[in-house]
Amino acid sequence: MADVALRKVVKRYDDVEAVRGIDLDISDHEFIVLVGPSGCGKSTTLRMIAGLEDITDGDIMIGGDVVNDVPPKDRDIAMVFQNYALYPHMTVAENMSFGLRLKHYPKAEIKARVTEAARLLDITDLIDRKPKQLSGGQRQRVAMGRAIVRNPKVFLFDEPLSNLDAKLRVQMRIEIKKVHQKVRTTTVYVTHDQVEAMTLADRVVVMNKGRIEQIGTPNELYHKPATRFVAGFIGSPAMNFIPCRLEDFGGALQIRLTDRIAFALPPARAARYNALPRSEKLLLGIRPEHLTESHAHLGPGVESFDTVLDVTEPMGMETLVYFGLEGTPVCGRVDPNAGAADGAPMRLAMDLNNMHLLNEATGAVL
Amino acid sequence: MSTLSIDKAGPTRKVKLRSMSRDRTWALRWSYFFLVLFAIFFLIPPVYMLITSLKSSAEISAATNPWWVFHPTLSNYVELLTSNQFLRFFWNSSIISIVVVIVTMLISIPAAFALARMKFWGSATLATGVFLTYLIPDSLLFIPLFKVLATVQEFTGIPLLNRWYVLVFIYPTLTVPFCTWIMIGYFASIPKELDEAALIDGASWLQTLTRIFIPVALPGLIAATIFAFTVSWAQFLYPLVFTTSIDQLVLPVGITTTLIKGDVFNWGQIMTGALLGAAPPLIIYAFLMDYYIAGLTAGATKG
Numbered sequence: 035m036a037d038v039a040l041r042k043v044v045k046r047y048d049d050v051e052a053v054r055g056i057d058l059d060i061s062d063h064e065f066i067v068l069v070g071p072s073g074c075g076k077s078t079t080l081r082m083i084a085g086l087e088d089i090t091d092g093d094i095m096i097g098g099d100v101v102n103d104v105p106p107k108d109r110d111i112a113m114v115f116q117n118y119a120l121y122p123h124m125t126v127a128e129n130m131s132f133g134l135r136l137k138h139y140p141k142a143e144i145k146a147r148v149t150e151a152a153r154l155l156d157i158t159d160l161i162d163r164k165p166k167q168l169s170g171g172q173r174q175r176v177a178m179g180r181a182i183v184r185n186p187k188v189f190l191f192d193e194p195l196s197n198l199d200a201k202l203r204v205q206m207r208i209e210i211k212k213v214h215q216k217v218r219t220t221t222v223y224v225t226h227d228q229v230e231a232m233t234l235a236d237r238v239v240v241m242n243k244g245r246i247e248q249i250g251t252p253n254e255l256y257h258k259p260a261t262r263f264v265a266g267f268i269g270s271p272a273m274n275f276i277p278c279r280l281e282d283f284g285g286a287l288q289i290r291l292t293d294r295i296a297f298a299l300p301p302a303r304a305a306r307y308n309a310l311p312r313s314e315k316l317l318l319g320i321r322p323e324h325l326t327e328s329h330a331h332l333g334p335g336v337e338s339f340d341t342v343l344d345v346t347e348p349m350g351m352e353t354l355v356y357f358g359l360e361g362t363p364v365c366g367r368v369d370p371n372a373g374a375a376d377g378a379p380m381r382l383a384m385d386l387n388n389m390h391l392l393n394e395a396t397g398a399v400l
Numbered sequence: 401m402s403t404l405s406i407d408k409a410g411p412t413r414k415v416k417l418r419s420m421s422r423d424r425t426w427a428l429r430w431s432y433f434f435l436v437l438f439a440i441f442f443l444i445p446p447v448y449m450l451i452t453s454l455k456s457s458a459e460i461s462a463a464t465n466p467w468w469v470f471h472p473t474l475s476n477y478v479e480l481l482t483s484n485q486f487l488r489f490f491w492n493s494s495i496i497s498i499v500v501v502i503v504t505m506l507i508s509i510p511a512a513f514a515l516a517r518m519k520f521w522g523s524a525t526l527a528t529g530v531f532l533t534y535l536i537p538d539s540l541l542f543i544p545l546f547k548v549l550a551t552v553q554e555f556t557g558i559p560l561l562n563r564w565y566v567l568v569f570i571y572p573t574l575t576v577p578f579c580t581w582i583m584i585g586y587f588a589s590i591p592k593e594l595d596e597a598a599l600i601d602g603a604s605w606l607q608t609l610t611r612i613f614i615p616v617a618l619p620g621l622i623a624a625t626i627f628a629f630t631v632s633w634a635q636f637l638y639p640l641v642f643t644t645s646i647d648q649l650v651l652p653v654g655i656t657t658t659l660i661k662g663d664v665f666n667w668g669q670i671m672t673g674a675l676l677g678a679a680p681p682l683i684i685y686a687f688l689m690d691y692y693i694a695g696l697t698a699g700a701t702k703g
Contacts, residue, residue, distance in 0.1 A: 086596050105599075113596070119597040136603055
């Protein structure tokens, strides 16, 4: 077990900069998820921690030691790959014990560790099978077992659930969380799936174009995104971004969305945004769950407006409604019994207590 | 618009389906026709060899039906298998082929592994270069090779010409490039994550090769082995050029030089010798074919 630290880590392929100076501190026992769209440098970062890619610049430390030039086998890490990478000619037990056998561990200890890992992952019955006799989920468990028996300082997961079907993915996600709760090994997990990131991580690292956009707990990222990218990436359906500007109206601050629609800001928000220039082009960031059907008695900071719905998507426990505000598509979440219908007019309420204001040009959350 | 295109698609698809199954039937008929044709075509020579090998010299020269044995005899087989000369050829061929296979594998496997996996400066060019050397025919190479060996013999005093063991050094010029090339292909088809997993598990390059790559690419290795053995066993030009004394000859050259005396062809024994000579590769193919076909990579990754 150990902490991991990245200091100004850069990876350059010829003239492409895949990772552009990353700083990251991962403490002992922590479960960190690197998330981002494809090509954001998350896998490259993981492979650099593993030692499978050389780093162009900067330092990587595991347990306080700089490991830049240490080969993978001496870094005391274990990795689980997206396509499992099980050795096809070995049984499950042989797959799991391969690393220990290479290090000449005593036979009794190897057997004990494999048995324990198999019990933990519920694959005791499969121990003598070959990988091709296993299902995708079972193979992924074996791949995890191979990592666990080594008892490494750090676990590295490279999109381990991407090859599984949706149902199995949810199940294995819970398994991974359970295993981490038991073994408490420092874990770095790469995924492009923000739901996986939110559900598994102690802290999530959102990456984009080779840089870290924001590091935080799942709730911090959700409720206090630092940039437009994070605000749009975390959460499904994604946050709405509606062009707007600030106005002074009768001594109060209000936000104008369209010629027809303008809302007075709640006092806390008004105080926060008062210093902003009124001419600046801004974006109102509002999550679909804060755009609901209107009630007779709206709370403070909740404003209602009329619109005509384009499309509705009944999801069972809620209905997603889509409409346009001066050409900007907007999504809201209403009660399934609120009477939302395609093409029908509807009165919606916007909870401005949960709004975000973004600079349109820089994408920064103000 | 969309209804229109559906109406149009309906009947066309039916017609297409029907013609596809008819196409398939005809394709199968034609393939069987040509398969049978080729099977007959390629089986006639060995059958003729077998028939002739069971005949006495008198029956062969008699004007009877050449496709039938009237007085079958095993005398050709007995004579050859009790002749020290023939057994000597057989022994030479066997020992040379086995050593060549071993030498080839010892060179080709590490070479293919390095060219397929250890990306180093010029590795791609080198891989193509290896294959290009295979394209130069032995009929162009044997004269310069002879000159090289003669020079080496002259300077070192080690007897190389007219010695069977020199073939052990020469045959790999034919087998190594081809075996390396096909094994580069097999090794390259092994998912990259497999050696990365081994690397993280603590395996050295050599351990990755011996404990992961060789077992996983075993079908490819067997294919290469069969190829190397067949090439060495059937090689004619090099042994004809480099060996001359009777006790140094290999089977293909031995049969033609000792059983043809002037213009007298001992057909019965020639055919018997050829059949006996064809037996070892045949047996090897028969035993290793299943292995060769069985894919061992299934289940390594999601596929």
